[in-house]
Amino acid sequence: MTSTLVLGGARSGKSAFAQKAAERAADAAEARPILIATGQAFDDEMTQRIARHRADRGESWVTVEAPLALPDAVAALPAEAVAVVDCLTLWLSNLMLGEQDVGAAASQLVEAVAACPARLWLVSNEVGLGLVPETPLGRRFRDEAGRLHQRLAPVTDEVYFVAAGLPLRMKPQGI
Numbered sequence: 001m002t003s004t005l006v007l008g009g010a011r012s013g014k015s016a017f018a019q020k021a022a023e024r025a026a027d028a029a030e031a032r033p034i035l036i037a038t039g040q041a042f043d044d045e046m047t048q049r050i051a052r053h054r055a056d057r058g059e060s061w062v063t064v065e066a067p068l069a070l071p072d073a074v075a076a077l078p079a080e081a082v083a084v085v086d087c088l089t090l091w092l093s094n095l096m097l098g099e100q101d102v103g104a105a106a107s108q109l110v111e112a113v114a115a116c117p118a119r120l121w122l123v124s125n126e127v128g129l130g131l132v133p134e135t136p137l138g139r140r141f142r143d144e145a146g147r148l149h150q151r152l153a154p155v156t157d158e159v160y161f162v163a164a165g166l167p168l169r170m171k172p173q174g175i
Contacts, residue, residue: 002119004158006167007126007149013165018084018121019057025119026060026082034062034083036073038091067094071108074116081118088124088152089145096141106148114155124149126161 004021008014019033026033035057041047054063066073070091077083085091095102113120128146133139153159159171 002158003113003116003156004121004160005149005152005156005171006121006123006160006162008162009129010125012162013167014123014125014160014162015084015086016165017160017162017167018086018123022082022084022119022121023060029080029082029119031080031082032060032062034064034077034081036064036066036070036083036085038067038070038085038087038094040067040090040094067091068098068100071105071112074109074112074120077116077118077120079117083118084121084123086123088122088148089127092141092144092148096137096144102144106144106151109148110151110155113152122152122156 004018006014006018019035022033037050037053039046039050041050057063064073068091070085070088074083074085092102094100095105113122125145126149127142133142153171156171158169160167161170162168
């Protein structure tokens with residue numbers, strides 16, 4: 001089908017953009033949209049955030065939790081599925097904090113996205129536009145996120161950058 005990479009800063013509107021697009025596609029296909037969630041509730045604030053996001057999406061969405069096994073979750077999507085992955089940078093954080101092989105996991109994800117027959121939106125924070133992070137871990141995270149985005153952009157059909165709730169198409173379908 002088609003895959004779309006949606007990049008933007010924190011609270012830029014990227015998730016809302018991807019979710020609305022997925023809801024329209026799911027309605028047209030008479031399917032329930034799927035959210036592949038990568039967040040983990042390690043504290044009360046994150047527990048509340050996850051609950052708020054679930055409530056905002058409503059009951060029409062199916063939620064698949066994949067904090068580490070994201071490539072497997074994407075690979076398991078059937079052709080008729082309409083899905084949003086939210087978000088790649090949380091997944092990357094999970095991998096790094098779990099001392100996983102980020103490069104191997106990224107390769108698996110790129111392969112899964114390239115082969116995915118479903119309609120798929122991948123949401124991720126563009127973290128490379130600000131100040132250089134102060135810590136080695138922060139710099140590594142920024143670098144890994146940038147590398148992941150560069151590897152995914154060529155295998156997706158579309159790429160959008162969202163700022164202030166406004167999507168800017170960076171890669172139209174067919175390029």
